[in-house]
Amino acid sequence: MWSRKRIDIGWFDLAAGALACLHARRTHGQHCLERAWFPQGDGMACLSVRSGLDLLLEALQLEPGSxxxxxxxxxxxMPRILQAHGLVPVPVDVQAETMAPSVEQVRAAITPHTRAILVxxxxxxRCNLEPLIxxxxxxxxxxxxxxxQAFDGHYRGHAxxxxxxxxxxxxxxxxxxxxxxxxxxNAALLKAMRRIQSTWPIQSRWAFFCRVMKYACLKALSQRVAFAVFIRLLRWARVDHDRLLNRAVRGFAGPDFFARIRRQPSAPLLALLARRIRHFSHELLARRTNLGRMLLQEISPAAACPGSAQPEHSFWVFPVLCEEPQRLIDRLWKAGFDATQGESMRVVAVPQDSPAPEPRVAQRLLEGMVYLPCYAEMTEKAVQRMAAVLRAELGQRPQTLLSAPGTVGRIRRGLAAIRLRRAIKRAKAKAT
Ligand SMILES: Cc1ncc(COP(=O)(O)O)c(C=O)c1O
Structure with a gap:
């Protein structure tokens, strides 16, 4: 059984991370890391992107309601953090081919209260930022x-x-x-962010050590045979493996979200991060990219793949869009591939009383996307076999990314709506 994803870290890196819990020094680590990544001194290391966004907003102090x-x-x-700073996140729909917000939609959404665009x-x-900028x-x-989701070993941000x-x-x-x-x-803004971060508590070495142990276990479990046994055991114990795995890798889950993102990275985390950047494997990334391209070629035009027209792509994940995600997941499962709909992404809600249109493309994508296993450790043969399952399941009819559902899809949706109405009627009748 090919698991949905493999954690992209080697055993030596994990060992180095565990050892760094004993000896790494913080100030030195942060300094070396930042100097290597930002030779011009225009950036900083944080505990997470969410911590970085929180720091940015704290430093900016934009007017509430912006x-x-x-x-x-x-x-x-991400929208949650914006809201916590009194800001209003306004969704701009994405284009399914590139996953970028369209310039026309961004233009239409700009009001006198707009202060920034978060793409x-x-x-x-990586989508083309030029027109948006x-x-x-x-x-x-x-x-x-x-x-x-876009680190590829080279890109360091749009100038x-x-x-x-x-x-x-x-x-x-x-x-x-x-x-x-x-x-x-902006150097002054960066200085303010650094100052705020320096007042935050530091992530403990012990917490980081536990993290290393947890992901070492998950890495071991994601090997083919171990994964198959693990999944069988979960099924036997009637545990939903999809939910369990999605939750296991969710960051900052549970209470005290803001207290947990408002921490400075620990010394061992900084040391491991420096090591990962220093020894970045361009070969592994190239292999993942090539497998992604191969899969795309094998299943086109039968399958529609959101984001596949992005000018730069390294296939961190490989989504396909379909009308019956669960059916496809079941078919793939029977063929030895653990696909998932994931749980981490959401459609940003349109603020109350806002004239902004509903992001329909994003909603359709979220409902119909299935993430396929596609990573460097997979063999070409396995990817071809998965492609054959997809072709058989999705049919040979060319798909467009946001085609209206076909006749069968329309009938199925109609039946589902009738079933839902009946269920509501029954529930109402019971209640009275
Ligand atoms: C699109 C996107 N933005 C932000 C984040 C948050 O990154 P971090 O886990 O470093 O806070 C993620 C994490 O999955 C993400 O996928």
Missing amino acids: QVLVSALTIPD AHLFGG ELAQAHGLAVWEDCA EADVSFFSFGPIKTATALGGAMVRVQ
């Missing part, structure tokens, strides 16, 4: 670039983006089991 236009599909904590590069690709500059707006965030969380490319690098163009 609006920030955000890519409509992202992790829910997420999704799925391991041009538009933002014409309206005096800041551009914040969320590259949490004209005001802020660029890179994540090294547990399921990210070249993970350090946490940590983020944040480039900030």
